[in-house]
Amino acid sequence: MKxxxxxxxxxxxxxxxxxxxxNQEFPEWDIEKISSKTGINxxxxxxxxxxxxxxxxxxxxxxxxxxxxxxxxxxFLLFCTQSPDYFLPTTACIIQEKLGLETTTGALDYNxxxxxxxxxxxxxxxxxxxEMAKNILLITSETYSKFIHPKxxxxxxxxxxxxxxxxxxxxxxxxxxxxxxxxxxxKGAENLIVKQGGMRFPVLEDNEDIKDEFGNVRxxxxxxxxxxxxxxxxxEFVPILIKGMLEKANLDQDxxxxxxxxxxxKYMLNYLRKKIKIPEExxxxxxxxxxxxxxxxxxxxxxxxxxxxxxxxxQHLILAGFGVGYSWAACNLTIE
Amino acid sequence: MEINTFLKNFxxxxxxxxxxxxxxxxxxxxxxxxxxxxxxxxIAMADEEYSVKLTGDDIKSSNSLNDIFEIIKNxx
Numbered sequence: 069m070k071x072x073x074x075x076x077x078x079x080x081x082x083x084x085x086x087x088x089x090x091n092q093e094f095p096e097w098d099i100e101k102i103s104s105k106t107g108i109n110x111x112x113x114x115x116x117x118x119x120x121x122x123x124x125x126x127x128x129x130x131x132x133x134x135x136x137x138x139x140x141x142x143x144f145l146l147f148c149t150q151s152p153d154y155f156l157p158t159t160a161c162i163i164q165e166k167l168g169l170e171t172t173t174g175a176l177d178y179n180x181x182x183x184x185x186x187x188x189x190x191x192x193x194x195x196x197x198x199e200m201a202k203n204i205l206l207i208t209s210e211t212y213s214k215f216i217h218p219k220x221x222x223x224x225x226x227x228x229x230x231x232x233x234x235x236x237x238x239x240x241x242x243x244x245x246x247x248x249x250x251x252x253x254x255k256g257a258e259n260l261i262v263k264q265g266g267m268r269f270p271v272l273e274d275n276e277d278i279k280d281e282f283g284n285v286r287x288x289x290x291x292x293x294x295x296x297x298x299x300x301x302x303x304e305f306v307p308i309l310i311k312g313m314l315e316k317a318n319l320d321q322d323x324x325x326x327x328x329x330x331x332x333x334k335y336m337l338n339y340l341r342k343k344i345k346i347p348e349e350x351x352x353x354x355x356x357x358x359x360x361x362x363x364x365x366x367x368x369x370x371x372x373x374x375x376x377x378x379x380x381x382x383q384h385l386i387l388a389g390f391g392v393g394y395s396w397a398a399c400n401l402t403i404e
Numbered sequence: 405m406e407i408n409t410f411l412k413n414f415x416x417x418x419x420x421x422x423x424x425x426x427x428x429x430x431x432x433x434x435x436x437x438x439x440x441x442x443x444x445x446x447i448a449m450a451d452e453e454y455s456v457k458l459t460g461d462d463i464k465s466s467n468s469l470n471d472i473f474e475i476i477k478n479x480x
Contacts, residue, residue: 105441222440282440296460299444303451339448
C-alpha cells in the first residue's frame with residue numbers, strides 16, 4: 069500500500085529576531101555579512117509561555133484550515149521534538165486533547181532533530197503499509213531558543229523556533245513516499261548537545277558561563293554546537309547518504325528534479341551541493357525568514373516550494389535530514 | 405603543496421582583509437574578520453583544494469597560517 073503526503077502547513081511564533089536586533093546586541097558583529105553567508109535574515113522566537121505542544125497545535129489547526137481537513141479521520145499522531153513540555157506525560161497525548169482528535173488515535177513522541185521529519189515519514193509509511201493507520205498527522209516542533217544562552221551569538225543567529233504539521237495518508241496526495249536510507253553515529257553525540265537537564269546531569273544553578281574561542285558565551289544547560297565538527301560530519305556523510313539513496317531508489321542523480329536538504333544554513337548547503345555536484349537549479353534553499361528550525365526545515369521548504377510553484381511538472385524529489393545524534397536519513401518522493 | 409598558493413586560497417576566503425596581511429607568520433585568530441564562519445570556510449577550502457579533513461582541534465591548536473599549512477601538508 070502506498071503512503072502519500074496529502075498536505076503540509078507550518079507555524080512560526082510571533083516574535084521576530086531580526087538582524088537589526090542581533091546587531092544592536094552584538095555591535096562588533098557584521099551581521100549583514102554573516103547573513104549573506106548563512107542565508108538567514110530573521111528568526112522567530114517562541115513566547116515565554118509558548119512551548120512545543122502549543123506550537124504543534126497551532127501548526128495542526130492551520131493544516132486543518134488551509135487544506136480543509138476533517139480532524140476526525142486522523143487515526144495516528146507522530147510528534148517529533150527535543151524540547152518537550154514535560155519528561156512525562158508524552159507531549160503527543162497533550163496535543164491529541166488540545167486538537168480534539170478521537171480517543172481512538174494512536175499517539176507517540178520521538179526525539180530526533182534535523183533528521184526527524186524524514187524519520188517521521190518512514191514511521192508513517194510503515195504504519196500505513198502495516199495497515200495500522202490510514203491518516204497520520206506528523207508534527208515537528210522545536211523551541212531551541214529556550215536552550216540558547218542569550219550571549220551565544222552564533223547559535224542565536226542560526227536557529228529559529230517553528231512547528232510543522234504534515235498529513236500522510238493511504239489516499240492519493242501530492243506525492244507518494246518512496247524508499248528510505250538511514251544512518252547513525254553516536255560518536256558525534258557531544259558535538260551538538262544540551263548536557264544538563266536530563267537524568268545524567270540535572271540542571272545546576274551555579275553553572276559557570278564559558279566563553280569559547282569565537283566569543284560565544286554558554287554553560288552546560290545551554291545548547292552547545294561544535295560547528296566545525298558538525299561541518300566535517302556533514303561533508304563526510306551526506307554525499308554517502310545521497311549515493312545510497314539513489315541506489316536504493318534505483319534512480320540516477322540526473323533523474324532527480326529537486327533536492328530538499330535540511331536547511332542548516334546556506335553556506336553549508338552550498339558546500340554540500342558542490343561536493344555532491346548538484347546543479348543550483350535543482351537544489352532548494354528556503355530559510356531566509358525563519359532560520360534553522362531543526363526538524364521543521366524540510367516541511368517548511370516543501371511548503372514554500374509548493375507555494376511558489378517550484379514543484380510543478382517535477383517527478384522525483386529527494387529529501388535528506390542530518391545532524392544532532394549524529395543521525396541522518398533520506399527518502400525519495402514521487403509526484404504523480 | 406605551495407605555501408604561496410595556500411596563502412592565496414586563504415586570502416580568497418576573506419572579504420574585508422588586505423591580502424598583504426596574509427603571510428606565513430600571520431596569527432589568523434587576530435584578524436578582525438576571523439570568526440566561526442571563516443573557520444568553516446577554512447575547513448571547506450582544505451577539503452576542496454587539498455582533499456584534507458581539517459578538524460576544529462587542528463585550528464584550535466594552531467596559531468599562524470603556517471601551522472595550518474603544515475597540518476594540511478602532513479594530512480595530504
